[in-house]
Amino acid sequence: MNRRFLIASGGTGGHFYPGLALGKELRRQGLAVLFIVRKNDPAAQILETHKLRYREIDFTGLPRSVNPLRHIRFVYKFFKSLLETRRIIKDFRPDAAIGTGGYISFPLIFTAHFMGIKTAVHDSNARLGLANKVCGKFADLFMLGLPVKKKIKNAVLTSTPIRREFAEKPDRNAVLEGLGLDPQKRTALIFGGSQGAKGLNAACAQIIRKLAPKLASWQFIHITGERWFGVIRQEYTGFSNVSVMPYSHEIYALMHVADLAVCRSGASTLAELMYCHLPAILVPFPHAAANHQFYNAKILANARCARLVPEDKNLAPHLAQVFERLTGKNRDLYYMRSAYSRLRIPNPMTAAKEIVRRLKNL
Numbered sequence: 001m002n003r004r005f006l007i008a009s010g011g012t013g014g015h016f017y018p019g020l021a022l023g024k025e026l027r028r029q030g031l032a033v034l035f036i037v038r039k040n041d042p043a044a045q046i047l048e049t050h051k052l053r054y055r056e057i058d059f060t061g062l063p064r065s066v067n068p069l070r071h072i073r074f075v076y077k078f079f080k081s082l083l084e085t086r087r088i089i090k091d092f093r094p095d096a097a098i099g100t101g102g103y104i105s106f107p108l109i110f111t112a113h114f115m116g117i118k119t120a121v122h123d124s125n126a127r128l129g130l131a132n133k134v135c136g137k138f139a140d141l142f143m144l145g146l147p148v149k150k151k152i153k154n155a156v157l158t159s160t161p162i163r164r165e166f167a168e169k170p171d172r173n174a175v176l177e178g179l180g181l182d183p184q185k186r187t188a189l190i191f192g193g194s195q196g197a198k199g200l201n202a203a204c205a206q207i208i209r210k211l212a213p214k215l216a217s218w219q220f221i222h223i224t225g226e227r228w229f230g231v232i233r234q235e236y237t238g239f240s241n242v243s244v245m246p247y248s249h250e251i252y253a254l255m256h257v258a259d260l261a262v263c264r265s266g267a268s269t270l271a272e273l274m275y276c277h278l279p280a281i282l283v284p285f286p287h288a289a290a291n292h293q294f295y296n297a298k299i300l301a302n303a304r305c306a307r308l309v310p311e312d313k314n315l316a317p318h319l320a321q322v323f324e325r326l327t328g329k330n331r332d333l334y335y336m337r338s339a340y341s342r343l344r345i346p347n348p349m350t351a352a353k354e355i356v357r358r359l360k361n362l
């Protein structure tokens with residue numbers, strides 16, 4: 001009979017997309033897959049687009065406020081979610097339950113474990129999230145996107161799955177000309193996480209405006225995030241060597257044609273940089289849980305594939321200094337690019353396949 005896999009995923013894009021890649025690979029291999037997502041999670045819509053089945057549960061993360069009513073509501077929803085999950089497990093009868101991070105993993109891994117079902121979790125970051133720390137105590141398999149310092153039971157490094165589109169090498173001339181840019185010039189790609197990044201946007205615009213006349217052989221693609229598009233586009237008025245956009249659905253093509261990225265250090269971004277061997281200046285999101293973006297960035301910085309610039313009051317001058325050095329010395333970029341071949345992290349493009357292989361062996 002067909003093996004059956006139940007995946008809890010959703011919340012941020014960073015937690016959801018690796019789960020989606022995994023679900024698609026399970027289906028590609030002819031295995032049955034069902035998702036559990038939080039009620040009203042926009043991830044449900046994306047699952048529908050991909051024709052993947054899902055069930056919703058009513059659950060929220062730990063309340064941050066001290067309001068006792070919120071805590072009572074949390075406890076109520078917590079027990080309710082365990083009962084809902086139990087029902088789903090009884091209906092679907094999975095061979096294994098998988099959580100891809102975020103608090104939605106907890107009810108599934110906890111319930112499945114006590115119902116005698118094999119469990120696995122995947123954490124993309126170099127510092128584990130709270131839900132995964134707890135789930136790790138029950139999991140039969142703990143898959144890691146990046147190496148972590150902490151000793152974890154049943155852990156294996158699999159990397160984080162990325163979109164298949166990254167495997168298609170684009171035509172550099174066509175991509176750059178399509179953006180009104182010059183294929184002869186070197187190109188820096190600037191972007192935040194899936195939402196953009198306010199501080200990074202402002203610092204980059206300031207630096208590019210100042211350095212552009214000195215850097216005639218360089219041009220820039222600046223992805224601002226929807227919220228900041230208008231303001232940042234204004235800043236570049238009169239600059240013909242900058243292409244500004246609010247979001248790119250084809251960032252995989254841009255990463256392949258770029259010579260340097262200036263970006264955040266979310267886990268999927270890192271896996272994509274690794275796959276494209278793209279040298280980067282990483283500016284970790286300073287408010288990420290347990291400062292995990294800093295630890296993510298450190299892995300690429302220690303391996304010399306990237307430079308790490310913290311977002312503090314010196315962001316603009318520090319970034320300008322690193323940026324000027326890298327754009328002035330092509331040799332540095334060459335060494336950074338080649339340093340990726342020495343990274344001892346599995347290929348993110350085959351990560352979904354590898355995860356499925358391990359799940360089948362549980």
Ligand SMILES: CC(=O)N[C@H]1[C@@H](OP(=O)(O)OP(=O)(O)OC[C@H]2O[C@@H](n3ccc(=O)[nH]c3=O)[C@H](O)[C@@H]2O)O[C@H](CO)[C@@H](O)[C@@H]1O
Binds near residue numbers: 013246272288
């Ligand atoms: C702010 C925050 O806490 N973010 C976290 C969130 O990911 P978050 O989703 O913010 O960040 P990630 O780097 O993991 O993913 C961003 C994704 O958006 C894509 N992209 C971005 C811009 C664009 O124009 N087009 C586009 O497709 C990138 O290619 C990438 O695939 O969960 C991740 C996994 O737990 C964490 O590592 C991140 O730290």
